[in-house]
Structure formats: structure tokens, C-alpha cells
Amino acid sequence: MPVTKVTRNYQITLPAEIRKALGIEEGELLEVELEGEKIVVKRLKRRRKTLKLGERLTPEEIEKVIEEGMEECMQ
Known part of the structure; x- marks a missing residue:
């Protein structure tokens, strides 16, 4: 399972294997939701x-x- 770290500016980097699997490209907008104790990141549908x-x-x-x-x- 890929792991990422929160930076001092509270940013995270999506691991390359996740980006490639979903076809996420630079500049794309992602939607972030909280489900209990889980952070769910989804591609924003335009x-x-x-x-x-x-x-x-x-x-x-x-x-x-x-x-x-x-x-x-x-x-």
C-alpha cells in the first residue's frame, strides 16, 4: 500500500502508482471528503x-x- 507524508504546509503528494492507475494529470481538480476517519479523494467531475x-x-x-x-x- 502506497504511503504519503503531510508536509509542513499540510500538503500531500499522490503516489505515482495511484496517479497512473487513475490517469490523474497535473492541474486536475480533486474533491476531498471526510467519511468518519477516512479522507476520500475523488476526481472533480466537470x-x-x-x-x-x-x-x-x-x-x-x-x-x-x-x-x-x-x-x-x-x-
């Missing part, structure tokens, strides 16, 4: 489409992405 700089979108596509984001915020 439902909202992210846009890349320079991506060519029609005004209709932009409007749709905005509407979806607003709906997500209201949930």
Missing part, C-alpha cells in the same frame, strides 16, 4: 465545457455554453 483560447466557435455555440454554465451554477 460537466461544463471548457473553452480553449483560439477555438473557433459560432455565436450560437458560445450562447449555448453560457446557458449551460448558468444552469450548472443554479443547481
